[in-house]
Amino acid sequence: MSQTRTISARAEKDETPWRTELAATLKLSWPLALANILQMLTYAVDVIFIARLGEAPLAAAALAVSWFGMLLWALSSLVGAVAPIIAAELGERAPALRPIRRATRMALWLAVLVGIAAMAACMAIVPIARATGQQPEIIALAREYMVVIIWSMIPMLLAAVLRNFVSTLGRPIFATAISALGIGVNALANYAFIFGNFGAPELGLQGAAIATIITALFTLACYVIAIRLDRTMHRYHIFGRWWSPDWARLWSIVKIGTPIALTVSAEAGIFGAAAFLMGNIGTPQLAAHTVALQIAALAFQVPFGVSQAATIRVGYFYGARDKDGIKRAGWSAMLVGTGFMAISCSAMVLMPRTLLHIYVDPDAAKNAVLVGFALQYLVIAAAFQLVDGLQAVAAGALRGLQDTRVPMWIAIFAYWVPGFGVAMWLGFWTPLEGIGVWIGLATGLAVAAVLLTWRWVMREKLGLTNRPAASEPN
Structure with a gap:
């Protein structure tokens, strides 16, 4: 290409x-x-x-x-x-x-x-x-x-x-x-x-x-x-x-990349914190959480790849100062990412026991409690597949515009305020327990998806598509 x-x-x-x-x-x-x-x-x-x-x-x-x-x-x-x-x-x-x-x-x-x-x-x-x-x-x-x-x-x-x-x-x-x-x-x-x-x-x-x-x-x-x-x-x-x-280029990479690294750390941190919350609820819930999360993580690798592609495709058109191309590249990636997540969402709802076979034997008596909780968590996981894919691809498209600082703050806020807050509240102050923790995760991802997509929609009004003039000849 x-x-x-x-x-x-x-x-x-x-x-x-x-x-x-x-x-x-x-x-x-x-x-x-x-x-x-x-x-x-x-x-x-x-x-x-x-x-x-x-x-x-x-x-x-x-x-x-x-x-x-x-x-x-x-x-x-x-x-x-x-x-x-x-x-x-x-x-x-x-x-x-x-x-x-x-x-x-x-x-x-x-x-x-x-x-x-x-x-x-x-x-x-x-x-x-x-x-x-x-x-x-x-x-x-x-x-x-x-x-x-x-x-x-x-x-x-x-x-x-x-x-x-x-x-x-x-x-x-x-x-x-x-x-x-x-x-x-x-x-x-x-x-x-x-x-x-x-x-x-x-x-x-x-x-x-x-x-x-x-x-x-x-x-x-x-x-x-x-x-x-x-x-x-x-x-x-x-x-x-x-x-x-080339110190200027080194600084450019650090300037663009540091917010991305912090965003990744915030996301990894919220899922790590969720594991600690589940551990305080109970060992079977933690085990079920781990299995269900592995299935969700496996499905996430596809929109993550689409997100990487979005960064590159949007970046091409950003460099060419082609605003129509930027628009097509970003929305095409979001269509591909959410389209796949709709498929994985359906699989989690229609064939959850088949997916559990990847990691455990759902028919074994010793796994009965674990499987019971995992099936409940997969329903919530199915619900947040779409927003998880959308927020990942939207972030990737914005990275193609070299816009990373504000998306970092959006992600940190979404994951740790409504996300972690809802997880704590529903997990420990309501009878939902583990399901409440998963609803909290879904809430954080949904808020991130809405805010990042809004920023993508507003990209031209925010001046994100305006690339500075070239600083040196080819």
């Missing part, structure tokens, strides 16, 4: 610009969505292997990954701000070799810098675990796991930058293929280093962390090789003169 500076003109000449844009959005979305799902499966492989070590190692790994994963997710969003920046450069003056090369280089710099800081922050898992009353054995195992897995942080963040680079340049299928290969590498590495197969040492829980490092390095290497072998991407020479700084 090579972009040129005639992108706007081509859209105007097309007799069916809306159909063309919808097709372009779908073409970009499905590889990204599939890559997101495959990434979830990579984490699932870790759980499958670590579970064979026993309950304590599994609990310790889950504790460590909850903190590690939140930092990784937030910082990946920070460095991922390179996507709307290079998309706008493409739309304005394709091929934009120099500005895209410099922006990507600075994103790689930022990945290393924040990765180092994140490695240090990861070790806060010990005081966090103590503050939340975890058992000493679990804390010791979590620390043992964390001191190894932190070395995968920087490769993962570098790979996140390169994933955004290849996707924005029209090669999202590379992300899909590399994620699929990573599943196999991760499974083999876990099998080797956890249990001592293929001549590797038997390292138990630390072996799982080593497998994560190997997978991260493999993924990074795959992106580097793919970029080197692809003629279109190689001509950007993003690894050339890697020592040369």
Whole structure:
């Protein structure tokens, strides 16, 4: 999907610009969505292997990954701000070799810098675990796991930058293929280093962390090789003169990306807080909440991919100063995202027990209580599928306009004031308990969807579509 500076003109000449844009959005979305799902499966492989070590190692790994994963997710969003920046450069003056090369280089710099800081922050898992009353054995195992897995942080963040680079340049299928290969590498590495197969040492829980490092390095290497072998991407020479700084572009990425990272942290935080609320209601409710949320999270990977595509597509037209193109790109993405969520919503209502089969046996007597609660929560999950998809895609479209600061405040307000407030009230001061917590989550997502969509509708009146003049020649 090579972009040129005639992108706007081509859209105007097309007799069916809306159909063309919808097709372009779908073409970009499905590889990204599939890559997101495959990434979830990579984490699932870790759980499958670590579970064979026993309950304590599994609990310790889950504790460590909850903190590690939140930092990784937030910082990946920070460095991922390179996507709307290079998309706008493409739309304005394709091929934009120099500005895209410099922006990507600075994103790689930022990945290393924040990765180092994140490695240090990861070790806060010990005081966090103590503050939340975890058992000493679990804390010791979590620390043992964390001191190894932190070395995968920087490769993962570098790979996140390169994933955004290849996707924005029209090669999202590379992300899909590399994620699929990573599943196999991760499974083999876990099998080797956890249990001592293929001549590797038997390292138990630390072996799982080593497998994560190997997978991260493999993924990074795959992106580097793919970029080197692809003629279109190689001509950007993003690894050339890697020592040369461009402070203005580094600041642009930080300025756009920091609100995105904080938004992601706010969203992750509200779902984490919901887990603590459910734990105070009861163990069966917490278990059911975890299963139902996993199903909802799996479905969310599709609109999340559409959101990433929306950022890129809107970014192209933003750079080209094509307001009609911006309109088509944003609304097409919202149609695709909410359309899929309508399907997943229907599945949760019509075949919930089938979906539960992914994680538990709903027919087993020992799971009867868990399944009973999970079925109730899936009804609420079905209700918030539409608003969850809409708020994600609306946020992605606004990121394409490099509008991230106000959406951050919208998200923080929506999740933590009406969202958490309703969850607390219904969960602890009414008989609804766990259902009340889920209604609170749905409320927060709905408020975010309404406010973010309103901001998207008002984009021209708010001046969000006005892009400054180019600062340098191509």
